[in-house]
Amino acid sequence: MSKRISIFGAGYVGSVSGGCLAKLGHSVVLVDIDKVKTDIINSGKSPIIEPGLDDLLSNGVSKGLIEATQSTEYAILNTDISFVCVGTPCTKHGCLDLSNIYAVVNQIAKAISKKKDYHVITIRSTVLPGTIDACIGIIEKETGKKNGVDFSFCSNPEFLREGTAIHDYFNPPYTLIGNNDEKSLEIMKSVYQDIEAPIYNTEIKIAEILKYINNSFHALKVAFGNEVGLIAKDLGIDSHKLIEIFIKDTKLNISPYYLKSGFAFGGSCLPKDLKALCYYAKAQNINIPVLSHVMASNNNHINAGIDMILSTNKKKIGIVGLSFKSGTDDLRESPMVLMAETLLGKGFDIRIYDKNVSLARLHGANKSFLEFHIPHISKLIVDTDKFDEMINFSEVIIVGNKEPDLVERIKKAVKEENKIVIDLVRIDPLLVTNNNYHGICW
Numbered sequence: 175m176s177k178r179i180s181i182f183g184a185g186y187v188g189s190v191s192g193g194c195l196a197k198l199g200h201s202v203v204l205v206d207i208d209k210v211k212t213d214i215i216n217s218g219k220s221p222i223i224e225p226g227l228d229d230l231l232s233n234g235v236s237k238g239l240i241e242a243t244q245s246t247e248y249a250i251l252n253t254d255i256s257f258v259c260v261g262t263p264c265t266k267h268g269c270l271d272l273s274n275i276y277a278v279v280n281q282i283a284k285a286i287s288k289k290k291d292y293h294v295i296t297i298r299s300t301v302l303p304g305t306i307d308a309c310i311g312i313i314e315k316e317t318g319k320k321n322g323v324d325f326s327f328c329s330n331p332e333f334l335r336e337g338t339a340i341h342d343y344f345n346p347p348y349t350l351i352g353n354n355d356e357k358s359l360e361i362m363k364s365v366y367q368d369i370e371a372p373i374y375n376t377e378i379k380i381a382e383i384l385k386y387i388n389n390s391f392h393a394l395k396v397a398f399g400n401e402v403g404l405i406a407k408d409l410g411i412d413s414h415k416l417i418e419i420f421i422k423d424t425k426l427n428i429s430p431y432y433l434k435s436g437f438a439f440g441g442s443c444l445p446k447d448l449k450a451l452c453y454y455a456k457a458q459n460i461n462i463p464v465l466s467h468v469m470a471s472n473n474n475h476i477n478a479g480i481d482m483i484l485s486t487n488k489k490k491i492g493i494v495g496l497s498f499k500s501g502t503d504d505l506r507e508s509p510m511v512l513m514a515e516t517l518l519g520k521g522f523d524i525r526i527y528d529k530n531v532s533l534a535r536l537h538g539a540n541k542s543f544l545e546f547h548i549p550h551i552s553k554l555i556v557d558t559d560k561f562d563e564m565i566n567f568s569e570v571i572i573v574g575n576k577e578p579d580l581v582e583r584i585k586k587a588v589k590e591e592n593k594i595v596i597d598l599v600r601i602d603p604l605l606v607t608n609n610n611y612h613g614i615c616w
């Protein structure tokens with residue numbers, strides 16, 4: 175069913191949204207403070223250069239589905255859903271400037287006071303978490319109306335790319351709706367019902383931040399590709415041929431693998447190979463700031479874990495898992511070994527349990543790494559049948575490996591008074607940071 179939609183901000187996002195929503199059969203009122211833009215749209219033309227947009231807007235205007243105005247009141251009183259698409263620039267230091275958002279929301283608040291019907295306000299602009307909560311506060315204070323009852327706020331971030339914006343609008347990876355109530359969710363779903371893409375519903379803060387995470391990842395990918403290109407060129411390798419092979423690995427490279435927030439990486443390969451590549455680049459005077467700061471980021475994450483332990487002010491520490499990941503006895507460059515070494519150096523009384531690590535069976539580089547970092551390891555390692563004893567001893571339990579058979583016992587410890595569990599591997603998604611359970615980054 176077609177909807178009556180107003181769009182605030184007739185720039186790249188707003189005018190593309192307007193043209194596309196009209197193409198989907200909705201009627202659209204575009205609002206902009208810039209009269210030049212509203213006049214251009216009303217004459218059936220596009221205020222921006224974007225392939226195909228002139229046609230969409232002229233069709234919409236000639237069918238009476240699109241009009242543009244400078245009047246917020248007209249737009250609010252004649253529509254049921256508003257998309258806010260105004261610019262959210264940042265200062266030269268990177269600070270987000272939300273003045274356009276708050277100006278629009280204040281204008282909308284005044285207009286909504288004059289309206290009896292329920293209205294949905296959707297922030298399409300890119301804003302940091304907390305912005306929508308502040309917007310809800312503005313409208314509730316100004317109008318005396320209640321969010322979720324008289325009006326509802328949603329977050330619906332935009333994923334289009336300029337130059338292919340219309341294609342992207344109709345073919346998004348998914349539609350994301352962050353909101354707090356069923357009524358606005360159903361309305362938002364019906365706006366997008368003719369777009370063939372999954373609709374994901376989530377909490378407002380996740381929807382607000384997602385665009386920043388997407389774009390930061392895209393920026394990181396560009397920087398990574400460019401740094402690899404510099405090294406490849408130096409080696410006389412065609413970087414495009416190299417990356418073409420690289421991206422064909424959709425199991426580990428271009429995949430969700432390695433992306434879940436957790437603890438630092440370690441093991442016999444990642445640190446060694448990353449360091450060797452960075453060393454080579456340095457020797458060749460190739461500047462690769464992203465790659466050469468990855469180890470620093472990893473060390474920083476180990477320090478974040480250590481800081482969490484220090485902040486408990488407890489001394490008896492039980493470490494569950496010493497190897498760099500579960501299911502292996504490989505201790506080389508294990509962040510758990512480095513963490514244990516630091517704690518020992520600071521005088522903590524620690525016990526270590528790892529069912530895969532048997533001191534008798536360790537040899538070679540694995541053994542040397544452990545003995546170098548924790549010379550008295552044999553006094554600290556707990557026998558496999560003494561896990562419960564270690565839990566009873568510990569004031570703080572650090573979970574460094576996810577061993578399925580230990581999860582229930584650790585979850586029991588979470589409920590015990592005077593025990594603190596610091597989880598580096600997310601043993602159970604249902605456990606959320608609370609009094610005595612602390613996730614490293616959740």
Ligand SMILES: NC(=O)c1ccc[n+]([C@@H]2O[C@H](COP(=O)([O-])OP(=O)(O)OC[C@H]3O[C@@H](n4cnc5c(N)ncnc54)[C@H](O)[C@@H]3O)[C@@H](O)[C@H]2O)c1
Pocket residue numbers: 182183184185186187188205206207208211259260261262274277278298299300301332333334335336
């Ligand atoms: N451009 C993109 O490719 C893109 C993609 C995804 C998300 N975004 C995000 O979408 C938002 C809009 O970006 P854009 O590129 O369309 O910006 P833009 O600068 O092209 O357009 C913003 C429009 O808002 C208007 N405006 C400002 N204050 C107003 C007010 N009080 N009332 C009505 N109109 C007002 C301006 O006159 C302008 O026409 C930003 O948050 C941006 O980060 C942009």
